[in-house]
Amino acid sequence: MAKVRGAIVVDTEKCKGCEVCTVACPTSVIAMTKEVNGKGYHYAYMENPEACTGCTNCSIVCPDGVITVYRVKI
Amino acid sequence: MAKVRGAIVVDTEKCKGCEVCTVACPTSVIAMTKEVNGKGYHYAYMENPEACTGCTNCSIVCPDGVITVYRVKI
């Protein structure tokens, strides 16, 4: 019964697959891809996009600042 | 009524006339000469030799260590 929905956009080429965001996400939205990016890193993506509340936790802990967060009240 | 008598010997050529010993002497034994030594300093001497108790105060504060103290019980 979420009152808000959120979504994140990961700059996949700049993500370094550190997984700090996954730990920070209170609703376990994020996982790492199987594939690697040009730098050889698995990168973050929304595995459970519905669970995202747009709380920005992931984005503010992301050391590389590669997550952009959107939120909308519903 | 001193039970001890003391005396000091000043290495006059090395005395720098700082007067630290005069201040330290509890019985006002020491004064500075009018003449100067080879370095141009007035130097310490016993002005009131009878008052000396050989307490070593003057010698232990003398920065140049030029005072030798003798003491005898009487």
Added chain:
Amino acid sequence: MTEEIIIAGFGGQGVLSMGKILAYSGIMQDQEVSWMPSYGPEMRGGTANVTVILSDERISSPILTEFDTAIILNQQSMDKFEKGVKKGGLLLYDPNGIIHHPTRTDIDIYTINGAELAAEMGNPKIFNMIVLGAFLKIKPIVKLDNVIKGLKKSLPERYHNLIPLNQSAIEKGMQMVKAK
């Protein structure tokens, strides 16, 4: 004989130790050898490479701009070193993660699915040994004996139990290498 080799890939791929084993193998057969790594913070998360020379003569410069062999393990290294292979030289690469495959026609090009095979063998750490095997199949510049001796020399005593595993990885690489 002089063989000038560059091995280049990601930091964690065992590039440097592969070079070291090769160099040690050279020593085991009384050759002159040199091993020159890229070094410093550029390695951080980025690429690592090492230049290995085996020769019957005194080696002058350990730093090269042209190579008899390039062993390439990621795209950045491909971009950087494909052009450095001498005419008629060898380029061996693992196609995993390679988007732009080599295009030169004046050199011999081989591939080895090292990452895949290592995963199959259940141990990503032997990746570099598979690649080494592939290389030695194409250019048997050092004998397998000497490689094993080299391994012994370069590994601390407590890891010597891993030598058979490494040997089988090398042999796997020898089997699976493919001309492109």
Added chain:
Amino acid sequence: MTEEIIIAGFGGQGVLSMGKILAYSGIMQDQEVSWMPSYGPEMRGGTANVTVILSDERISSPILTEFDTAIILNQQSMDKFEKGVKKGGLLLYDPNGIIHHPTRTDIDIYTINGAELAAEMGNPKIFNMIVLGAFLKIKPIVKLDNVIKGLKKSLPERYHNLIPLNQSAIEKGMQMVKAK
């Protein structure tokens, strides 16, 4: 004309400022001048000296080993500089505290009882001006006017009231100097 002078004595005797006034006086009469002190910790409690040169030409070295005039104010300086006076040169000294008087016969020797006179005049600070006066009496290389002008230049404004006192000290020195 070039006059090369050393002034040497204890730290507190005003050696450096005497030299400075002399140098300023030279400037007042459009001469080239140099003033070079001994410096550093050796001055601590020990001797101080200054070499002053007044000349009509560009001065080469401000550091001298021979002097036209030596003005000597303590025994150590006597020991050190008597021999440096040029043949026919001048040695002026204050006999107070001097045990070994100068022995040379090829130079002019004068004395000035500066310390005594200063004490008499009730101001030990003017000691060096008395000595300066004595020197200028023997070698009037700078005019008294210029000395006064020099004094004005070298003293901060707030001390200008002291100039008459200094002038009378100089004059005293001029009167009291004696050939030895």
Added chain:
Amino acid sequence: MGELKLMKGNEAVAEAMIREGVDGYFGYPITPQSEVIEYLTTEEPHKRTGMVVLQAESELAAINMLYGAAGTGKKVATSSSSPGISLKQEGISYIAGSELPCVIINVVRGGPGLGTIQPSQADYFQATKGGGHGDYHLYVLAPSSVQEMADFVEDAFEMAFKYRTPVMILSDGVIGQMMEKVELKPQKKRLTDAEVIKKYGSWATVGRVGGRERNIITSLDLDSHKMEAHNIHLQSKYEQMKKEDVRYEELQTEDAEYIIVAYGSSARISQKVIQLARKDGIKLGVLRPITLFPFPEKPIQELAKRVKGFLAVEMSAGQMVEDVKLAVNGKVKVEHYGRNGGIVPTPGEVYEALKQKIIGG
């Protein structure tokens, strides 16, 4: 004629800094140059011009304060003497590498180590060849009088900003401690912050004023090719200095058969040797390098074509003599005469050396 004063070299250079409109001085006491900071703190230039004077906790801190301030386009200077200058070598190399304009004064004393506080010229190599690491040079001015201690402040800053390079005034204990008469220049206006931004804002770190691209002061480049290009650029500045800004003085060289090359205090002494020699009918001249880097190579080459020999006179075991030799390049004899440990040679002994090593030899 401007204002005439009797001043120590150390005081003159300090007063000249104030009048030059210098923005900041960062220093640490050391004999024989402590009068520089003592003069400045006594004069309180922050009241006269707004100039900042700070006694740092060490020479190391001082040179890095200089680095910071110089990177903002401010006119800044430091001074020290030999051991303190050695401590500054890393910083100096950074300043040269980052191309920052500033002035460093070395009032040289005898070394090596703690050595002596007496005058010396034994820091020539350090000053001219680069005591710090890497390929760089300072523009080095060598005053030989109190007047030049004052005058070279302006010249030093002119070169510092012309080339965006650290400039060294290489003096010694004689020049620093002696008093001579000196004619001081009138006070220049210190640039306002806005003027600094306007003049140097294109490269200086003054904040991204007006939202411009950021400026960076650095000597680092992990890309060797860029680093090489940077080095080539630095070298080109040194070449330009050699073309445009060599300075020297020639004394009676027109008819000279022998030449003494000497700078700073040694040049003053050598000047007297001319008189001694000419009295004996020996045609001696003196070439005094005023810039030690760039070294007056050309005029020495020219002289080498027509004279019989050179004597390099330095208060050192023989340092500048190498540059004289490099310039003469084997054409005629080059010898060295020097004193060490704080001893200043006399004209007489220099003349003797000339006769023995060059004329007789």
Added chain:
Amino acid sequence: MGELKLMKGNEAVAEAMIREGVDGYFGYPITPQSEVIEYLTTEEPHKRTGMVVLQAESELAAINMLYGAAGTGKKVATSSSSPGISLKQEGISYIAGSELPCVIINVVRGGPGLGTIQPSQADYFQATKGGGHGDYHLYVLAPSSVQEMADFVEDAFEMAFKYRTPVMILSDGVIGQMMEKVELKPQKKRLTDAEVIKKYGSWATVGRVGGRERNIITSLDLDSHKMEAHNIHLQSKYEQMKKEDVRYEELQTEDAEYIIVAYGSSARISQKVIQLARKDGIKLGVLRPITLFPFPEKPIQELAKRVKGFLAVEMSAGQMVEDVKLAVNGKVKVEHYGRNGGIVPTPGEVYEALKQKIIGG
């Protein structure tokens, strides 16, 4: 043949220190030489030989720890790379002035300033002319292989104690980082404290053992005459080094018409140029200075009598070339070829330079 190992230059020099029986190492990490201290702390030589290894808080502290320990007659060393060596200049000048035996390793990187971590030879002036203040020199050894990185440890200490002088091993990022095979010498016994006292107790500060007169380690003398005498003594040591301990290697110089002078990594590269040139019928030889101070002046002078030209090859903008010129003294042409910023020249480009600057020019 001794034990053969594949080692980095940095590791080899570290292992050689242990085997030499060195008593102490004081260092601070810096690329490209951090492997020296990493190897030492991993090997735990205090267990093998009793050798002490300490990571200092800075290079400044490290060089002064070295100074303290060297003053007691212990065999001690430090290592760093260019910026760190600049920070040590004051300390090095003290060590030279106080005549203490010790070894300083510089694994040179590109400068100036923070520069680059890649190899360079641009600290030649600093090493050979004296980056610190005052007249002093280091005895400077330039290894050109991992084997020499190891071997020169023994040689360096031999010279350090022979002359009571700091010795520098001037290496570079190539030699430090590359692995080659190296034959290690057997372990020497470290001197016991009693042996140190016996051997060096006449001058070293080890306590007034047996109530002897006190020993003093100092570089200070306020008396200029004594200081000058001390300087003359130092210079006499340098003269003795020039007579007795110059080292160099000549490659195919017997019939050579052209000579490349190069040391360290550059010498290895130049060696390849001989092959290229001789293939074209050009008689090229290489003279490799092994000691940079004392510089092999004599052999170059000899060669200058019969060859047509010299090319100095260095990874710098041109530093050693000055010493080559000083030796050649105008007899024949001397030119310089160098790369900067961490770039190592290829044999091909050196050959091109030789043709253009010397043979064609």
Added chain:
Amino acid sequence: MEIKDIIKPENLVYQKTKMMTDNTLSYCPGCGHGTTHRLVMEVVEELGIVEDTIGIAPVGCSVLAYEFMNVDMTQAAHGRAPAVATGIIRTWPDKIVFTYQGDGDLAAIGTSETIHACNRGENIVIIFVNNGIYGMTGGQMAPTTLPGMKSSTTPYGRDVALMGNPLKITELVAQLPGTYFVTRHAVHSPAHVRKTKKAIKKAFQNVIDKKGTQFIEVVSNCNSGWKMTPVKSNEWMVENMFPFYPLGDMKVDGKIVKDLH
């Protein structure tokens, strides 16, 4: 609701500040330097001080901070950032000057410059990233390396008998009269990031108000040096670093607010 309906400019709630450049950070995956950089830049943006801000990059992993922070920056010699900052603030007293330094830089080679700049109360912000190791040069011991902690120069663990105890430099500078705000934080979790940012903002505001030296320690990870994954290293940090380097304010508004012994 579909993702693409959420991802619309009007719904944007967080994106990397424009005060960070577009250059890819040179740091290892998960390294706290990146987060700390960003917080400083967010504060500069929010306070609207970009035209007056000058940063000093150290020698250490963050040597290239000038490639990432979109402000004027000077790269200082190892340990000398506080002196460099002093040179700037003294000649430009109205500028906002900050240093950004690692623990090797600030507490080993730079100890003297740190202590004296703080003691003089230079009006600057010092951001001190303490990861207990020399990250840049390959994980050697730092003055802040914990007892028993492994590094490439203490491969068997830091032996305090030989190397001394870790240096709590922040506790020391808090006691100098020149410091005004001294505090210790971390950036491994969202809550900590928020607190750290608040502290940084306060520090910059204090400098705008000319209050003297502001000293912010950020206890951080060094995955490469510690040889752990980023997530593991953050856990290790919480368990091992925080007990030794407890988070929180030490000095606020010029007053010590905590027992520092």
Added chain:
Amino acid sequence: MEIKDIIKPENLVYQKTKMMTDNTLSYCPGCGHGTTHRLVMEVVEELGIVEDTIGIAPVGCSVLAYEFMNVDMTQAAHGRAPAVATGIIRTWPDKIVFTYQGDGDLAAIGTSETIHACNRGENIVIIFVNNGIYGMTGGQMAPTTLPGMKSSTTPYGRDVALMGNPLKITELVAQLPGTYFVTRHAVHSPAHVRKTKKAIKKAFQNVIDKKGTQFIEVVSNCNSGWKMTPVKSNEWMVENMFPFYPLGDMKVDGKIVKDLH
């Protein structure tokens, strides 16, 4: 009784220790350096450690300490004495090593070496003569110069707004785990001399017992720098220096015994 009857060898109660050389001290009249030198040498004599003692002279007025103290001595570069001592004690762990340093040397240029040697707990004695000024070079401001105090570089008095407050380095090192005994004394009066000597003796004994770093501050005068007569300067010291630098133990047997804030 006549004087000559008193002055007989058998009546001798005090004479300068043989551990001081016969060279005339280079210090100004009344300077506390002389007294402090003597106390150190008396302790060395009394403990019978001359064969094992190595001293480090600083750069400062006491640079020539090696001319006066009759022990093996090394003259260190300005501020580096603790590093020099470290080099010695590490390679000769059984020797007795002490440094003798002024306030400029120890607390300005040498801050880093001081802090780190103390933090490592090097087994050495540090004798720290704090006269609030740079005596040697002519009386410039030191880190320990009092607020408002005149020196040749603060001719109108130290302005703390510009130069910071005096640095209480001894209070800082007392807080480092490596220090074992940290104390502050003076040598201007017989009673103080006696106390100081006791402290020095305890420090040397602690080093013999391998307890770590011993740090003894001696607050002293600098007549030349302060421009006062020796007697006046001692009075001034009591009135002005002691309130700021209170005498007494700070740390004994490794435990802090005083509030140091």
